[in-house]
Amino acid sequence: MGTALKRKAKKLLSSVKLRRTNPRVAVLGLLLAVDKPLTQDQISTRLGRNAPDKVTIYRTLESFVRAGLVHRAFLQERVWHFELADDCTEQQCHPHFTCTSCGDTHCFTGVTMPMARSPEKGFVIGHQRVQLEGFCPKCNPNL
Amino acid sequence: MGTALKRKAKKLLSSVKLRRTNPRVAVLGLLLAVDKPLTQDQISTRLGRNAPDKVTIYRTLESFVRAGLVHRAFLQERVWHFELADDCTEQQCHPHFTCTSCGDTHCFTGVTMPMARSPEKGFVIGHQRVQLEGFCPKCNPNL
DNA sequence: TAGCTAAATGCAACTAAGTTGCAAGTATTT
DNA sequence: AAATACTTGCAACTTAGTTGCATTTAGCTA
Ligand SMILES: [Mn+2]
Ligand SMILES: [Mn+2]
Ligand SMILES: [Zn+2]
Ligand SMILES: [Zn+2]
Numbered sequence: 001m002g003t004a005l006k007r008k009a010k011k012l013l014s015s016v017k018l019r020r021t022n023p024r025v026a027v028l029g030l031l032l033a034v035d036k037p038l039t040q041d042q043i044s045t046r047l048g049r050n051a052p053d054k055v056t057i058y059r060t061l062e063s064f065v066r067a068g069l070v071h072r073a074f075l076q077e078r079v080w081h082f083e084l085a086d087d088c089t090e091q092q093c094h095p096h097f098t099c100t101s102c103g104d105t106h107c108f109t110g111v112t113m114p115m116a117r118s119p120e121k122g123f124v125i126g127h128q129r130v131q132l133e134g135f136c137p138k139c140n141p142n143l
Numbered sequence: 144m145g146t147a148l149k150r151k152a153k154k155l156l157s158s159v160k161l162r163r164t165n166p167r168v169a170v171l172g173l174l175l176a177v178d179k180p181l182t183q184d185q186i187s188t189r190l191g192r193n194a195p196d197k198v199t200i201y202r203t204l205e206s207f208v209r210a211g212l213v214h215r216a217f218l219q220e221r222v223w224h225f226e227l228a229d230d231c232t233e234q235q236c237h238p239h240f241t242c243t244s245c246g247d248t249h250c251f252t253g254v255t256m257p258m259a260r261s262p263e264k265g266f267v268i269g270h271q272r273v274q275l276e277g278f279c280p281k282c283n284p285n286l
Numbered sequence: 287t288a289g290c291t292a293a294a295t296g297c298a299a300c301t302a303a304g305t306t307g308c309a310a311g312t313a314t315t316t
Numbered sequence: 317a318a319a320t321a322c323t324t325g326c327a328a329c330t331t332a333g334t335t336g337c338a339t340t341t342a343g344c345t346a
């Protein structure tokens with residue numbers, strides 16, 4: 001991991017009053033670098049030989065979520081994907097697109113969706129999530 | 144389960160060329176009756192004493208999904224929720240609202256959302272899913 | 287109606303994502 | 317440098333969903 005990324009990660013950690021430990025710098029630096037949702041397993045693999053323990057990665061991510069640095073980006077499988085909580089408003093994150101052919105996920109950061117309106121009085125819609133699936137350019141049969 | 148429901152379930156099964164077995168009639172009848180997403184566990188509990196085996200419920204639901212009778216309505220937890228595949232178009236199902244206070248889920252069947260537009264050439268958006276969370280009328284602090 | 291067969295079921299064992307408890311280590315404060 | 321609250325790693329656990337296989341059954345045919 002680049003020194004610049006490490007510095008950025010440490011700064012971020014301090015800004016939310018989290019201790020600047022090695023596992024946290026590594027995980028946060030990675031999320032800063034890849035800029036797309038990753039699972040615990042993917043994080044572990046990418047950090048390679050001296051990746052922190054699985055439990056530490058989960059707890060690290062949990063602390064990031066609590067601090068508001070990271071979101072769980074719910075995809076359609078059974079595993080959680082985590083990404084930085086930028087490109088989001090209070091009410092909604094950007095849509096996520098997953099290719100049904102190759103499985104790749106893309107962040108549609110430029111796409112904004114109108115908020116759903118409640119069908120009846122009394123509901124308060126605090127947050128909205130949009131998931132998309134289909135073919136990515138690589139797998140598009142018409143291309 | 145009511146006789147009418149059973150008859151309806153059997154009819155539906157025949158219409159998609161699935162064998163009319165007891166487990167299938169029971170599970171489909173239940174989904175017809177409750178009209179909201181249920182997990183395998185909830186289905187099993189509601190069917191009570193002589194509910195089919197867990198594996199049978201999963202395989203039953205899988206056959207319904209293959210036949211297009213049922214959708215997996217992905218909610219925010221780690222478990223799958225299944226519901227009848229009506230109130231859906233080819234491109235999107237109705238939004239689902241889950242209350243962050245009491246956990247109840249409501250189907251916003253009347254609410255339609257515009258489809259997201261691809262941010263760049265090449266993506267084909269086949270399906271869109273919208274999840275909402277907030278306070279339900281029961282838990283709304285302003286009510 | 288009885289028999290045939292492919293499809294469906296039930297059970298036990300398994301997989302894998304995420305959790306919990308606890309002893310040992312360490313970042314920050316003083 | 318010492319104190320201590322926070323963090324880490326490991327082992328054991330939980331739980332949703334899967335797999336393999338022997339047994340049963342729905343729907344068909346004779
Ligand atoms: Mn994203
Ligand atoms: Mn619904
Ligand atoms: Zn693709
Ligand atoms: Zn509620």
